[in-house]
Amino acid sequence: MTVSTELDPDNIPTHVAVIMDGNGRWAQKRGLPRPIGHKQGIGSVQDIVRTAGELGVKFLTLYAFSTENWNRPASEVQALMGLLKNFLQSELKTISANNVSLRCLGQRQRLPAEVRDVLEHAINQTADNSGLILNLALSYGGRNEIVRAIRQISEKCRAGLLDPAEIDDQLVAEHLDTAGQPDPDLLIRTGGESRLSNFLLWQLSYAELYITETLWPDFRKNEFISALADFQKRQRRFGKTSNQVG
Ligand code: IPE
Ligand code: IPE
Ligand code: MG
Numbered sequence: 036m037t038v039s040t041e042l043d044p045d046n047i048p049t050h051v052a053v054i055m056d057g058n059g060r061w062a063q064k065r066g067l068p069r070p071i072g073h074k075q076g077i078g079s080v081q082d083i084v085r086t087a088g089e090l091g092v093k094f095l096t097l098y099a100f101s102t103e104n105w106n107r108p109a110s111e112v113q114a115l116m117g118l119l120k121n122f123l124q125s126e127l128k129t130i131s132a133n134n135v136s137l138r139c140l141g142q143r144q145r146l147p148a149e150v151r152d153v154l155e156h157a158i159n160q161t162a163d164n165s166g167l168i169l170n171l172a173l174s175y176g177g178r179n180e181i182v183r184a185i186r187q188i189s190e191k192c193r194a195g196l197l198d199p200a201e202i203d204d205q206l207v208a209e210h211l212d213t214a215g216q217p218d219p220d221l222l223i224r225t226g227g228e229s230r231l232s233n234f235l236l237w238q239l240s241y242a243e244l245y246i247t248e249t250l251w252p253d254f255r256k257n258e259f260i261s262a263l264a265d266f267q268k269r270q271r272r273f274g275k276t277s278n279q280v281g
Pocket of ligand 3: 056057058226
């Protein structure tokens with residue numbers, strides 16, 4: 036299906052990363068319990084995954100649960116894990132039908148076993164799909180990801196497989212959870228906060244930032260298209276002068 040938009044089809048970001056924030060406030064504004072906001076946010080996930088695929092985005096990374104989110108009240112963590120499990124079970128058919136390949140960033144082993152099982156099933160079932168790559172960041176923290184990479188690299192040095200002088204940007208990137216994927220071109224944060232909250236600290240070094248006050252459950256197709264339209268107005272200079280890149 037094609038989307039009629041004001042977008043330049045030759046300047047669609049290859050990789051879009053999203054901090055899906057504002058579910059709790061969405062619910063609280065309506066006098067509802069916070070998990071209702073998370074539930075409502077699933078509709079936005081479905082909408083954005085579909086739209087990203089239609090527009091030709093190749094990689095979509097969604098921050099669903101941070102390492103710091105484990106510190107929320109147990110009842111909220113439990114509600115989120117339940118929603119995640121249901122989402123993975125109920126969406127698998129649609130994800131597969133849309134040729135989406137599901138991946139996971141973060142500390143998978145910290146997730147409850149029943150969530151891990153459905154997650155791994157969904158990852159395996161969609162591994163050969165050739166369309167949009169959907170990274171779900173779950174129990175993910177940028178610092179933790181870098182620490183794990185440093186440990187792996189150090190082990191290789193200790194085993195004599197690697198000389199520290201060979202460590203460069205590319206080698207570090209190959210030891211991150213996003214190994215083999217390009218860095219995000221665009222970071223969208225809903226809910227209005229101007230911070231990274233420990234998301235993709237290495238990979239976001241040259242991403243364009245787009246922050247919107249819109250709360251995640253209200254962030255749908257048209258908002259996503261607006262974010263991409265804004266991205267298309269940016270001049271990405273990567274340290275050079277505008278004359279050099281213009
Ligand atoms: C984002 O919404 C979802 C997760 C962090 C899991 P929040 O739950 O952080 O919503 P606010 O920021 O409290 O509104
Ligand atoms: C960031 O949102 C994490 C996710 C969206 C999963 P938070 O709501 O946890 O971020 P802070 O705590 O406001 O920085
Ligand atoms: Mg929040």
